[in-house]
Amino acid sequence: MDEIWNRKILMDKIKIRQPTCPWWFLFTFDNPLRKIFQDPLKILSPYINVGDTAVDLGCGRGYFSIPLAKLVGEDGKVIAVDLQSRMLAGLRHRVKKFDLLRRIQTHQASQDCIGLADTADFVLAFWMVHEVHEARSFLAQIHRLLKINGRLLIAEPYIHVSRERFRQIQAEVKDSGFSLVGSPRIGFSRAILAERN
Numbered sequence: 001m002d003e004i005w006n007r008k009i010l011m012d013k014i015k016i017r018q019p020t021c022p023w024w025f026l027f028t029f030d031n032p033l034r035k036i037f038q039d040p041l042k043i044l045s046p047y048i049n050v051g052d053t054a055v056d057l058g059c060g061r062g063y064f065s066i067p068l069a070k071l072v073g074e075d076g077k078v079i080a081v082d083l084q085s086r087m088l089a090g091l092r093h094r095v096k097k098f099d100l101l102r103r104i105q106t107h108q109a110s111q112d113c114i115g116l117a118d119t120a121d122f123v124l125a126f127w128m129v130h131e132v133h134e135a136r137s138f139l140a141q142i143h144r145l146l147k148i149n150g151r152l153l154i155a156e157p158y159i160h161v162s163r164e165r166f167r168q169i170q171a172e173v174k175d176s177g178f179s180l181v182g183s184p185r186i187g188f189s190r191a192i193l194a195e196r197n
Contacts, residue, residue: 020058020083020131030061037187040067044124047151047193051075052121055145057114058082058128061090062104068124069095069103078104081114114141123152127189129169130160139176146196152178155191166190 040063048054050073056065059080068078082088088106095104109115112134123142132138142152154173156166173194174180182193 020128030063034063038189040064041071043184043186044068044071044153047122047153048072049121053077053079053118054122054124055079055081055116055118055120057109057123057125057142058131059091059106060087062094064124064126065091065104066094066098066100069098069100072103074103076103079107079116079118079120080104081107081109081116083109083111112137114138114145116145118145119147119150120145121147121150123150125152125154127155127157127160129154130156130165135169135172136176139172139178143177143196148196150196151181152194152196153184153191154194155184155186155189158188158190161190163190 044064044067048068048071050071052072053076054068054072056062056068056078059065059082062080065078065080069076072078080088080091082091085108088108091104092106095101107116123146125142129135129138146152152173154169156169161169170180170192173192177197178194179197180192181195184191184193
């Protein structure tokens with residue numbers, strides 16, 4: 001009985017802390033079958049122009065960063081941001097294979113600070129806002145990062161984010177100086193497209 005109780009306490013703590021996805025679990029995200037439900041080019045191409053600067057927050061090993069680099073073209077730039085150095089190392093290794101080293105810059109953020117001085121046309125936060133401890137501070141940093149009329153795409157997994165919690169995220173986005181301009185359909189996700197006012 002004690003073992004079951006201790007496991008329940010541990011699981012409750014894990015749920016409350018919302019830990020970041022561990023680097024060793026990413027093989028499940030980089031699965032080729034994922035494109036059936038979440039094709040990066042189909043998801044991102046409506047929002048990206050050649051020459052744009054795009055930021056991929058919580059980039060992992062680059063499932064979205066690499067397609068973003070193709071969309072922004074030779075004159076554009078992708079800043080791939082993650083908390084974990086192993087994620088960024090995995091991304092750098094993959095980027096070499098695609099010959100995109102000049103287009104993708106990696107940046108390690110801290111738990112409380114994105115830490116970018118650049119300005120961006122587009123920010124992607126895919127399946128990661130639920131891991132952020134202070135969503136309002138995080139969204140304020142994104143607001144400062146984006147150019148006027150720059151766009152933010154947030155997608156959250158159904159499995160971790162309830163409708164009610166997603167409504168809270170939408171309200172926090174609006175309170176942070178964004179207009180909600182769309183609700184893209186993305187497999188296994190709740191998503192919003194917002195524009196910086």
